[in-house]
Amino acid sequence: MQSFTSQDITIKCEDGYPLAASVFKPMNVVKGAVLLGPATGIKRQFYTSFAEFLAAHGYGVLSYDNRGIGQSLHGSIGQHTASLQCWGQLDQPAAIEALAGEFPQSNYHLVGHSAGGQLIGLAPNAFKLSSMFNFASSSGRLLNMKLKDQFKSHFFMNMFIPFSNFLFGHTKSQWFGMGEPLPSAVGAQWRSWCNGSGYVKTAFGKTVEKHYFDELTFPAMWVNAVDDFIANDKNVQDMMAVSPNIKSQTLTLDPIEYGLKEIGHMKFFSRKSSVLWQIPLQWLDKHTDSK
Template sequence: MSTEESIEFAAADGYRLHGSLQRPLRARAVIVIHPATGVPERLYLPFARFLAAQGYAVLTYDYRGIGRSAPGSLRGFSARMRDWMEQDVAAATRASAALYPGLPILAIGHSVGGHALGISDATHELRAAAMIASHAGYVGSIRGWTERLRVRAVLLDLGPLLLRCFGYLPWRRLGLGEDLPAGVAREWIGWCRQPGYFFDDPALQARSRFGDKKLPLLVLGFTDDPWANPRAIDALVRHFAQCPLERRQIAPADVGARAIGHMGFFRQRFSDSLWPQLQAWLDRQLPTELSAAT
């Protein structure tokens, strides 16, 4: 049994972030879920409730400019994608540690949330982490020429025009997710044009940041995901030079499903198949006395 409550916490620069906390009766560890680009925290709530039923306290939240952490208008709002990875991820990790001092902290990163595990200094505070559909986002790595052309047209060609017209990226009008702050979109578009993705951005120092991480990582990919395909996943995770990595590539048929894709893992329909697999891996990362559900 667990309870759910709204939570608010501040990043180091003072920006207020909003999220939800799942509180089990007795928590054996804390899990922070870092979202994908333009994905509000509500996608992750069913999975967070599942984990809470297994004895985990779980923090979900929205990055600045997204969902409940967005201002009234994104016009003129200053935020970059690196602010998500550097500021917001660290703030969520610190908030988790403050709420449950002394308990192990684990993290689950979806897409850019997995990127943040390599970028954020707060990763050093984690016992272990899982990356779901995380990949280097160079458009040229997308599998399938039709999808590759579609993303080039919508993101790289239309995206800059929409930014000039609206002052932000109006993703919702296109049915592609939450609207994105202009600085986030510009940085993301720039990285997606580069064969090395953000590893080609010298200001981010991504290679050295990834290289100094040492925690166990579970890396999940799905065979029907054209973006986080094995080539694109490899281009990201090979930079975790000191991390013990476990790679799993899962086909929908492996779990009796027709599709999983880039977003599907967190859908309720996988509560009896994919979710217990990840929970079992998380359990194994805990000290023996905490590894069994309470």
Template sequence: MAPYPFVRARSFRGNPDRFSGSSTSNSSSPDNPLRQKPNSHLLGAFTKAWGKSGLAEAALDDVFIDDITFPATDGYLLGATLFLPRGAKSHAVLINSATATPRKVYRQFAGYLARRGCAVLTYDYRGIGDSRQKAMVGYNQTKSLAGFNATMSDWAGKDVTAAVAWMRERYKALPLNFVGHSFGGQALGLLSNNTEVSRALFIAAQAGYWKLMASPENYRVYAMLKFVGLPLTRLMGYAPGWTGLGVDLPKGVFEQWASWVMSERYLFTDPRLPGLSNFANYKGALRALCFSDDPWATRPAVGLLCSGLAAIEPEILTIKPADIGATRIGHFGFFRPEHRDTLWRGAAEWIQA
């Protein structure tokens, strides 16, 4: 999968809804940007696909933003960002990332929801972004993922579950809504506390069996996983991002993901996945968006994932780029700011209905 663009963070103090635990924000006023070293590998992709960062940052100036940490269910600290409106809060929204995708990708959409009155949390799964352990030597260097134990089951059962609990505890009086992009949507059914979610919006979330992907992408994914990704991951002890993933992945995450991709019913036939029984527990509303030019989350793949949520009748919408006056959307395009007045507005209105 291609590398994913991101926006450099701006973080504010003076937050009226200050997190009572650990915060990593290092700015003292709304005029001081959080200093972060940009990832040069992704910078070109961001400029090409997302436009100029100055315009994007200006759009967040009226939102309180804090970079924080919170513990997963096993105590592992996860890097996160909390977005808060300056006025009254009407909804709590948790944004759950795709595989190999840092939370920075969702920053502009999270800010958009916050300006509409939502308290929004984005976060990184263990081993990704700011939830990756730091090395003991060098300045702000990340530790190698070789030997780091994590699976997709851990992401769902320990990280996403904890994020839902954190938001539910903090915003008890607000409806809790769930935005799941790709794997982020898959995780909903695995959560022991998915009954806490009132509404779930899936963005290109699918049961990613390789034969349900569009051709020729399905053959590329199959070959990459079987003949490059798996052998290299077992050799190096982790899946290196330079193979096309964009970021490094823990070995257990990549191996479990690959096994699901090779299985006809994706994660639904994984005998080591006890969280599968939780799919039947979700009874909230669900809208699943798929895009006609997305080769991974095709309509059959989205439908297969939604079929696991047997207690509800999901609403599945297929959107063509031409429907919104765009030339492309794809698997990640929903989160580009150019869709603020089309895809974002429709999503926000449904989330806040």
């Protein structure tokens, strides 16, 4: 018998933009509440099995589509103004408030996947979180990759993204198996940030006038995989350095040790990798208190 319920809701951002979201509610005591921060261009349905796993273990969960992605795309993607920056400054804060509204008087945690963990310091209400667990969240800096990986990454970032934005008015990242098509400003900012050091840090004092990375002090676990050329150890450290006051731990996974063929940048949240889900569950259990 299923021990939780789920429903789709709509989140309103500060600027009035509606985001599609899903809420998973345990039927008994809620131990804590978890926000699932999605990776660039990844729809919330990708995380459903993982969300159900957490809900079955007593955690309220909220997943959402960033603006311009999945059911949060309204109108033509070629005319959409979404950027990585507004995902962090507008979408993630609204999702945190929605999580608190669905699970009042609880404790709140972020499980971030790639961009879902990279952007948290842009949210003015990030202080509401008790902890953060990130998978594959790194700066994605091209120069920190191995030469063979730099070649294909330079092609995608510095040739394909500008070409696609010019020709189609958006980034056809789905052609490379990288989720949904991206609004042009998302692709352009992604390219800019991965060419620099510290990802979003490259925009400090430019497009990002105010941020909260220096003020974050909650405990965080940064997990990556040995077969992920994007979130390699150097790039994880590069991203961690942007939040110097976070109490950070790191863990690098080898798929062989868990009987898996691969983990890479995406497979952690696959149902086939559910053997790995005890790791975030143990983290949440350690950093939550039943209320």
